[in-house]
Amino acid sequence: MAETIFSKIIRGEIPCHKVYEDERVLAFLDINPLSTGHTLVIPKEPAATLDALSEESAAALGRVLPRICRAVIEVTGVREYNVLENNGAGAHQAISHVHFHIIPKPDGGSGLGIHWPMQSIDHGAAANLAAQVRAALS
Numbered sequence: 001m002a003e004t005i006f007s008k009i010i011r012g013e014i015p016c017h018k019v020y021e022d023e024r025v026l027a028f029l030d031i032n033p034l035s036t037g038h039t040l041v042i043p044k045e046p047a048a049t050l051d052a053l054s055e056e057s058a059a060a061l062g063r064v065l066p067r068i069c070r071a072v073i074e075v076t077g078v079r080e081y082n083v084l085e086n087n088g089a090g091a092h093q094a095i096s097h098v099h100f101h102i103i104p105k106p107d108g109g110s111g112l113g114i115h116w117p118m119q120s121i122d123h124g125a126a127a128n129l130a131a132q133v134r135a136a137l138s
Contacts, residue, residue: 006097010044020068024060027068034103035110037076041068041100048096049087061100069102078104082112 008014009028016028019039030038041064043057050058065083073079084101086093105111 002096004046004095004097006042006095006099007046010042019071020064022060022064024057025064027064030101034101034112035078035106037072037078037102037104039068039072039102041065041102043098047098049093050085050098051087053098061098065100065102072102072104076104076106078106080105082114084112 005014009016010026016026016031018026018028020027020041024044025041026044027039027041030040041061043053043061045054045057047053047057053061069081069083072081082101082103082105084103085099101112103112
């Protein structure tokens with residue numbers, strides 16, 4: 001995996017406003033926040049996308065994300081928030097290292113804006129796709 005700014009932050013070569021750290025995960029405030037409390041949660045393991053991440057690092061992220069969300073809510077007083085994770089440039093990933101954004105959404109104002117272009121589901125195609133995904137998981 002290519003060197004990223006997150007690799008340098010993990011090694012302490014670039015400072016950050018750290019909010020959490022353990023052996024597998026680092027969380028810190030985003031330096032270009034969408035709202036107050038915008039926090040990045042990253043695995044220390046170098047992986048560009050979530051599917052490339054080990055189960056151990058994924059589990060570590062899953063364990064701490066709710067805890068960090070609760071802390072951001074407590075400190076900001078904002079109960080509504082987005083948790084966002086993008087995979088690949090086509091999905092708007094700017095840094096090729098897995099990272100979750102916790103973005104408080106105060107008063108429906110600042111924070112993350114989302115356009116959600118919903119489509120109707122084809123139930124026959126969906127049943128086939130679900131069967132294929134189940135097979136890939138086994």
